Amino acid sequence: MSSVQSAPTPLPWYRELDREKWKSFFAAWIGYALDGFDFVLITLVLTEIADEFGLSTVESASLVSGAFITRWLGGAVLGAFGDRFGRRSAMIVSILLYSVGTLACGFAWGYTSLFTARLLVGMGMAGEYSASATYVLESWPARLRNRASGFLISGFSLGGVAAAEVYARVVPAYGWRWLFYIGLLPVVVALWVRRALPEAGDWEKRVGSAGAAPNPFRPLFADRRRAWANSVLVVLATGSLFAVFTPVGAGAVPVLSVLAAACLIAFAVQLGGRKRWLLFVALCVTVFCAFLYSWPVQALLPTYLKTELGYTPAQVSDALYWAGFGTMAGCIIAGFLGDRFGTRKAYSFTLLVGIAFVFPVFAVRGSLVGLGVLLFFMLACMQGISGLLPKFIAGHFPTETRAASLGFTYNVGALGGAVAPVLGARLALNMSLGQSLAVLTFALTLVVILLIGFNVPSRLNRLIDPTPVPDYLTTEAAEDTHASTPPRTEQSDSIPRK
Numbered sequence: 360m361s362s363v364q365s366a367p368t369p370l371p372w373y374r375e376l377d378r379e380k381w382k383s384f385f386a387a388w389i390g391y392a393l394d395g396f397d398f399v400l401i402t403l404v405l406t407e408i409a410d411e412f413g414l415s416t417v418e419s420a421s422l423v424s425g426a427f428i429t430r431w432l433g434g435a436v437l438g439a440f441g442d443r444f445g446r447r448s449a450m451i452v453s454i455l456l457y458s459v460g461t462l463a464c465g466f467a468w469g470y471t472s473l474f475t476a477r478l479l480v481g482m483g484m485a486g487e488y489s490a491s492a493t494y495v496l497e498s499w500p501a502r503l504r505n506r507a508s509g510f511l512i513s514g515f516s517l518g519g520v521a522a523a524e525v526y527a528r529v530v531p532a533y534g535w536r537w538l539f540y541i542g543l544l545p546v547v548v549a550l551w552v553r554r555a556l557p558e559a560g561d562w563e564k565r566v567g568s569a570g571a572a573p574n575p576f577r578p579l580f581a582d583r584r585r586a587w588a589n590s591v592l593v594v595l596a597t598g599s600l601f602a603v604f605t606p607v608g609a610g611a612v613p614v615l616s617v618l619a620a621a622c623l624i625a626f627a628v629q630l631g632g633r634k635r636w637l638l639f640v641a642l643c644v645t646v647f648c649a650f651l652y653s654w655p656v657q658a659l660l661p662t663y664l665k666t667e668l669g670y671t672p673a674q675v676s677d678a679l680y681w682a683g684f685g686t687m688a689g690c691i692i693a694g695f696l697g698d699r700f701g702t703r704k705a706y707s708f709t710l711l712v713g714i715a716f717v718f719p720v721f722a723v724r725g726s727l728v729g730l731g732v733l734l735f736f737m738l739a740c741m742q743g744i745s746g747l748l749p750k751f752i753a754g755h756f757p758t759e760t761r762a763a764s765l766g767f768t769y770n771v772g773a774l775g776g777a778v779a780p781v782l783g784a785r786l787a788l789n790m791s792l793g794q795s796l797a798v799l800t801f802a803l804t805l806v807v808i809l810l811i812g813f814n815v816p817s818r819l820n821r822l823i824d825p826t827p828v829p830d831y832l833t834t835e836a837a838e839d840t841h842a843s844t845p846p847r848t849e850q851s852d853s854i855p856r857k
Contacts (some may be wrong), residue, residue: 646768
């Protein structure tokens, strides 16, 4: 008589992650929370800085933009560092970089010195994004990688909430500079990360243990002539962006913007190669639009609350609590939605829900609680779902070049975050700041819904290469699982008999 073996009961998803994976995730998450803390500080004290240095609204908004100008370079360089030497090392370097930049902000003596320190913060932040995202995605099981992406990005939101709390307690009593002196804290975390962290699983299997040494920038330095040309492009791109977002480029912004865009597109074409250059460019555009809809609110919400609604620092802090926890809750929920319904479908439908809250948020005047609740739901849908953006982008690239490709495409697109606060401030010259933020957020969200919902980057790439772009985060994991499964023998395939 034969006995039938019952199928094993599936483990709860959190039991699929052993202690080592949770420890790795927590280390990356802490780094990302500190990243969010350091980056959000500037948005909280724009009015105080403007008063001390005598800056206009557009000039103070450009301080937010400053961190985005060098992000493309930091994301690419530190991403390539992570592809070659490991995700762990890139995380440590990135944390140290933005910590030093944040500390330098506290010692700034004027607009130019503060703007320069923000450039350093941007480079470190870019490297942290690509290193932490690839590290966690490559460490978790394939079917949980939307959760890995969403959970990780929630750390940035909590960092913003912590920054708001510190702002309310520190700035009124001690001034805005003390807010930046806390930037030394991430150095301690960086040292702990180096001691405690194992390497990302996918990178270790495909690169580390194989003794490979990927060089994602090899196409840029194939010969001496190309190396010189691309070195000039780096200088032109960075110099043009610096001039665009500072008074240096006054009167020549359109020309400088075109020059910077041309340089960055030239890099995208070279890095993507003959079969993937259009994919690189389209992903940059997608991220650019995502920042244009999200960063006007993230950058200028404190200014809106203080100037148009007349909120005190304590009330601003309360409103930002609602906003920050809404974004954090949205990131976590987005991870479950992405694993359940697919990344693109979850992304587009959640954004559709979110735009229903945009105009009501900026219509509330007399109720802090009402504004807080609306902010919670709007940001849970619209900012929280961006927790899936690392998963969406990283899936387009193989392990050997993933960090550099993610770092480049995401952080070139992140220039939308540099444009967003300045654009919002300029629109506010002809309408109220609240109206300009509502219009930008609503219109650009619709564009992102179309780009991601209809998978426009991959569809466009078929114009030059009919081969579909796979989701490497899924296909490579399947290949590794198949390769590590021993061949089944007759004995193992047979049903035990009594």
